[in-house]
Amino acid sequence: MRGLRWQLAWFYLVLAIPALLVVERAAFGWKFEYLLTQLDDGRVQRALEVELRQLLTAAQAGARDAELEQRLHALVLRLERPRESLQTRAAFVLLELAEHPFQVQFRLPGRGVWQVGGNDHRDAAVQRDWQVTAAVPLHDAEAELRLRLAVASPWQINLSVLSFEWTLAVAYLVLFLFGSAWFLRQRVLQRVARIGDAAQRWAAGDFSARLADASADELGRLADDLNRMALDLAALVETRAELATLSARQQVARDLHDTVKQKVFALSLQLEAARSAVSPQVAHQGVAEALSLVAEVQAELSEVLLELRSDADPWVDVVLPLQQRLQDFARRSECRVDSELVASLPLAAAQADALLRIVDEALANVWRHARATAVEVILSRRGVHVTLIVGDNGCGLTSVRQDGMGLSNMRDRARELPDGALQLASAEAGGTQVRLSFHCGSECGS
Known part of the structure; x- marks a missing residue:
């Protein structure tokens, strides 16, 4: 009995056996009442009338008292087989209630009264509340044959003779x-x-909670499985926290590389130009540009910190910050910048940040490696399809490290965009072309 189902089955089986006995006694009592309704339909009355005439015929023919009593015994024996004599299917009820359930009484005026059958030793408990009488008038009196049930009803037996059993039942x-x-x-x-x-x-x-259930049944096995699940969930939560921390660190590293590092590089160039300037005016311009770069670095750091906050604006129109970046790049690098930008392109904050960081890295590569004199930037949208192209007239892909952190960050950011794809190729007229395509979703531009 290790399983809970087996325990329940045995428990209710043991408790149900007495209940089945009570139900059986109730069904037996109903069968008894049904038998009485069958005996009251006239079949017993007709049988007694036939038997009474036969007894009177025998008595008039000179039959002795012993012969009449023998005939009564024969009648009782026939009645004790009520299925055949009375044609009732409920006859078994009488045989279970008493060994001799019927009592016959024959009264013949002038000769006496004969009584046969019944359980005399249980008369005190027997309630004879059913009887049938057949009578035949004679010249000076009336002959009578009476049939009675010499049993108590099942309900009376249960309430009186079987009172001890009822105590046990309760x-x-x-x-x-x-x-x-x-x-x-x-x-x-x-x-x-x-x-x-x-x-x-x-x-x-709180995954420290454990179920202390050493049972070997279904609930015990369920408790073991749930304890193991809690351990797995705790490990999973810890792993996700570690991954989230690692992802945040990588995100900050990419942001610093794509923003602050580029600005610091430009700052170093401006300070070097100011130091080597031959006139105070040129030096003053270099210092002013350096101060502007310092302000931009501070702004970029503020943006990085803002991205780490959960209450940042979820939507950003990427066109305005992109125009500002192109203007700053043109002023510092002395490259000609041609742009063809869509009028407005609201994107989710994460998508806008990824696109702008890719532009920053592409422009930084143009300044540091390409030795270009002109840059063309195109931002277009058709439906949910967004395309960004950054091309230059520099020395081409040979000057760009394919395994550098900058290109790696660009590819990572492209993969973060929906259906994002980044391609680097040599332009037809020379130089390098960076092409980014992604889906902005049905909400962009709305």
């Missing part, structure tokens, strides 16, 4: 109720409640 019912309540509480309800409490703690993030 005691059993009480034990059944308390036993069922105890079993369900100890073996099922309390254990299920403990499982529910642990599940609530797990849902709240």
Whole structure:
């Protein structure tokens, strides 16, 4: 009996046997009442009238008292086989209630009264509340043949003779109720409640809760499985936290590389130009440009910190910051910048940041490696398809490290965009072309 289902089956089987006995007694009592309704339909009356005439004929023919009594015994024997003599299917009820269920009484005026059958030793408990009488008038009196049931009803037997059994039945019912309540509480309800409490703690993030259930049944095995699940969830949450921290660090590293590092590089160039300037005016311009770069570095750092906040604006129109970047690049690099930009392109904050960082890295590569004199930037949108092209007239891909961190960051950011794809190719007229395409979703531009 290791399984909970087997425990429940055996428990209710043991408790159900007395209940089945009570049900059987109730069905037996109903059969008895059904038998009485069948006996009251006139069949017994007709049989007694036929038997009474035969007894009177024998008595008038000079039959002795012993012969008349023998005829009555024969009648009782026939009645004790009521299925054949009375044609009733419920006859078995009488035979289970008493060995001799019928009592016959024959009264013949002038000769006496004969009584045969019945359980004389149980007369005190027997209630003869059913009888049938057949009578034949004679010249000076009336002959009578009376049939009575010499048994008590099943209900009377249960209430009187079997009172001890009824006491046991009541005691059993009480034990059944308390036993069922105890079993369900100890073996099922309390254990299920403990499982529910642990599940609530797990849902709240407390995976230290454990189910102390050493049973080998279904609930015990479920508790073991849930304990293992809690351990796995705790490990998963810890792993996700570590991955989130690592991802945040990588994100900050990419942002610093694509923004602050580029600005610091430009700052170093401006300071070097100011130091080597031959006139105060040129030096003053270099210092002013350096101060402007310092302000931009501070702004870029503020943007990085803002991205780490959860309450940042979820949508950004990428066109305005892109125009500002192109103007700053043209002023510092002395390259001609031609742009063809869509009028407005609101993007999710993460998508806008990825696109702008890719532009920053592409322009930084033009300044540091390409030795270009002109840059062309195109930003277009058709439906949900967005395309960004950054091309230059520099020395081409040979000057760009294919395994550098800058290109790696650009590819990573492109993969973060929906259906994002980044391509680097040599332009037809020389130089390098960076092409980014992605889907901005149905909300962009709305």
